[in-house]
Amino acid sequence: MNHEEDKNFWGIPYATEISAEAFLKDIWDPSTEEIVKPKQFLGIGWGINLHAIAKKTGILR
Numbered sequence: 217m218n219h220e221e222d223k224n225f226w227g228i229p230y231a232t233e234i235s236a237e238a239f240l241k242d243i244w245d246p247s248t249e250e251i252v253k254p255k256q257f258l259g260i261g262w263g264i265n266l267h268a269i270a271k272k273t274g275i276l277r
Contacts, residue, residue: 243263
């Protein structure tokens, strides 16, 4: 996983990248089990990792 320098403003993460890969990492990131993680795609705050939710609820194995 690419670890860029954490970008945050008063403790709130933000992202400035605009790409399909960053958008997909926001909503579907199988590389982590975190449900809520800092945004990768353009925006402020945290994104919801639907892959982690699907794994924890048993939808995916």
